[in-house]
Amino acid sequence: ICELMFxxxxxxxxxxxxxxxxxxxxAGRDALRARYENISSPMERPSQELRRLMPSxxxxxxxxxxxxxxxxxxxxxxFKSLDAKLAEQAQLVxxxxxxxxxxxxxxxxxxxxxxxxxxLRMFFxxxxxxxxxxxxxxxxQATVFHELHANQTRMLQALSSVNMPMPRDMPDFSMSxxxxxxxxxxxxxxxxxxAVPAELDPATKYTNMPxxxxxxxxxxxxxxxxxxxxxxxxxxxxxxDNRAVISIIGNRTCAQRQQIAQAYKTNYQRxxxxxxxxxxxxxxxxxxxxLMQEPAVFDAHQLHGAVxxxxxxxxxxxxxxxxxxxxxxxxIKEAYKKEFSRELEGDVRGDTSGDxxxxxxxxxxxxxxxxxxxxxxxxxxxxxSLYNAxxxxxxxxxxxxxxxxxxxxxxxxxxxxxxxxxxxxYDLEKSIARETSFNFRKALVTIVSIARSPxxxxxxxxxxxxxxxxxxxxxxxxxxxxxAEVDLKDIAVEYKRQYKSALHMKIR
Numbered sequence: 482i483c484e485l486m487f488x489x490x491x492x493x494x495x496x497x498x499x500x501x502x503x504x505x506x507x508a509g510r511d512a513l514r515a516r517y518e519n520i521s522s523p524m525e526r527p528s529q530e531l532r533r534l535m536p537s538x539x540x541x542x543x544x545x546x547x548x549x550x551x552x553x554x555x556x557x558x559x560f561k562s563l564d565a566k567l568a569e570q571a572q573l574v575x576x577x578x579x580x581x582x583x584x585x586x587x588x589x590x591x592x593x594x595x596x597x598x599x600x601l602r603m604f605f606x607x608x609x610x611x612x613x614x615x616x617x618x619x620x621x622q623a624t625v626f627h628e629l630h631a632n633q634t635r636m637l638q639a640l641s642s643v644n645m646p647m648p649r650d651m652p653d654f655s656m657s658x659x660x661x662x663x664x665x666x667x668x669x670x671x672x673x674x675x676a677v678p679a680e681l682d683p684a685t686k687y688t689n690m691p692x693x694x695x696x697x698x699x700x701x702x703x704x705x706x707x708x709x710x711x712x713x714x715x716x717x718x719x720x721x722d723n724r725a726v727i728s729i730i731g732n733r734t735c736a737q738r739q740q741i742a743q744a745y746k747t748n749y750q751r752x753x754x755x756x757x758x759x760x761x762x763x764x765x766x767x768x769x770x771x772l773m774q775e776p777a778v779f780d781a782h783q784l785h786g787a788v789x790x791x792x793x794x795x796x797x798x799x800x801x802x803x804x805x806x807x808x809x810x811x812x813i814k815e816a817y818k819k820e821f822s823r824e825l826e827g828d829v830r831g832d833t834s835g836d837x838x839x840x841x842x843x844x845x846x847x848x849x850x851x852x853x854x855x856x857x858x859x860x861x862x863x864x865x866s867l868y869n870a871x872x873x874x875x876x877x878x879x880x881x882x883x884x885x886x887x888x889x890x891x892x893x894x895x896x897x898x899x900x901x902x903x904x905x906x907y908d909l910e911k912s913i914a915r916e917t918s919f920n921f922r923k924a925l926v927t928i929v930s931i932a933r934s935p936x937x938x939x940x941x942x943x944x945x946x947x948x949x950x951x952x953x954x955x956x957x958x959x960x961x962x963x964x965a966e967v968d969l970k971d972i973a974v975e976y977k978r979q980y981k982s983a984l985h986m987k988i989r
Contacts, residue, residue: 585724588711592728599701684855687892687899693936694970699734705744708733712741713749721760730772734966738773764954771962777812780805781820783959784813785828793832795920798841800942800959802829803927804935807847814845836879837921843887850890857896863889864900871916872905879917886928894932936971937979939964943972944980947987957988 708729715722730738745753757769771779780801787794787801805813817825826845833841863885870878889897901909913925930938939960946953946960964972976984 581722585722585728588725589728592732595702684857684896687855687895688853693968694974696964696966696969697732697734700732700737703733703737703740705737705740706748708737708741709744709748709753712745712753713751716756716760723761723765726757726761726769730769735772735775739775742773764958767955768958768962771958772965775816776963777809777816778820779962780809780813781816781825784817784825785821788828788832795833795837795923796956797959798829798833799920799924799927800956801963802841802844803924804931804938807849807851810845810847833920835921836883836917837919837924839880840883840887840921840924843883846887848888850888850893852890853892854890855892855896857900860893860896860900863893863897864904867897867901867909867912868904872912877916879921882913882917882925886925891932894929898929898933934975936968936975939968939972940976940979940984943976943984943987 711725712729715725729741733741742753745751754770754773757773758766761769774782783797783801787797801813802810814825817823817828826842829841829845830838866881867885870881885897886894898909901912905912910926910929913922913929917925927938930941943957943960946956960972961969973984976982976987980987
């Protein structure tokens with residue numbers, strides 16, 4: 482209606498006079514219906530087409546939903562089959578690991594049997610030697626019973642190695658027994674005393690040190706090619722058989738390990754040390770690297786790590802330089818120059834200073850007397866010189882300490898320590914602690930401790946490294962590797978005596 486009115490207004494025309502309101506409304510409705518028909522008629526055909534397509538579209542959706550359900554079911558079944566296969570593979574891996582563990586146990590048993598066989602062979606060899614001694618016309622009563630006691634001790638060790646109990650009725654030949662009459666009268670034993678009795682020669686107190694037990698011995702049934710084969714099998718592939726690596730490298734001497742490395746390179750054209758570095762990590766890797774290196778090379782790498790970069794590992798410098806012999810220090814200097822194309826003394830000078838630097842450089846000059854000669858009069862003079870250079874004056878004449886500590890042999894230093902204790906109410910170590918400080922004091926005390934007893938010194942070092950929260954693994958590794966073939970057994974005995982605990986249990 483409005484549009485109709487507006488159309489008349491737009492034409493500036495008025496509706497006819499005879500047009501009534503009813504007719505006007507009817508005309509408006511007709512106009513609207515015509516407009517609606519004009520608008521809806523073009524849309525009728527798409528609507529019909531849409532209504533025609535809706536059933537087919539609904540069918541397509543149902544088919545797609547059915548196909549999706551089938552795909553989902555197939556995927557679920559595939560996942561179930563994969564889970565079953567993974568479970569089977571896990572079982573196979575478990576079985577393989579169990580077989581590997583059994584093989585490792587068999588290898589360990591084989592090594593143990595080989596060691597037991599060696600012990601038994603040694604026992605029978607000693608027994609034959611003893612029988613030969615009994616048959617010798619030069620045998621004496623003391624010799625017979627000394628050999629009986631020694632033979633009995635070896636037999637007990639052999640029985641212990643094969644886990645056999647000691648016979649209950651075994652006599653104790655360490656006691657004094659009468660010679661059986663069947664042996665007849667034997668001549669008196671020859672005197673085995675030194676030319677000068679110990680009670681008449683006080684110097685023997687410092688020269689006659691207890692016999693050391695030593696360290697690792699060569700493996701008796703050593704085969705470099707077989708060990709290289711076992712190591713290659715333990716290293717190659719995914720993962721590393723650490724137990725096999727330990728059973729081989731941990732039971733061979735340094736010389737035998739070098740032969741294994743050479744056989745490994747010859748047979749497989751690979752570097753054993755490089756493979757061990759790639760397949761291990763952490764403290765275990767550091768220990769294996771140390772064991773595979775020669776002693777001088779190992780010490781050279783330890784010293785290079787102590788001085789390179791910012792800061793200095795003074796504990797490492799003291800542990801290595803203040804505890805080695807002249808020959809060992811010379812070998813270390815050569816290895817350092819070969820490995821790093823640098824002079825060890827120059828690097829030590831660059832990272833140290835003062836009296837501490839002078840002491841380490843004096844050690845590196847290898848001027849220590851390594852004889853076992855002891856001059857008690859000279860020891861008293863040196864003790865007095867140390868007193869006058871420290872406690873007997875204001876300040877400290879450190880050069881006197883450096884000269885005596887780096888030039889006297891260890892037996893003479895033990896005599897100096899005893900002579901010093903007679904001058905003062907306390908020992909030389911306490912006097913050094915009162916008169917010196919920091920790393921210079923630690924280095925001097927280490928030299929005195931090594932002179933008194935190397936096993937005691939290193940047992941104390943190990944206890945300090947493992948005491949309290951955390952462990953200084955670098956120090957433990959350094960001591961175990963460097964003393965493995967020197968006096969590690971004595972260190973373990975000394976550790977047990979001092980701290981009432983087995984060293985291997987403390988390391989665990």
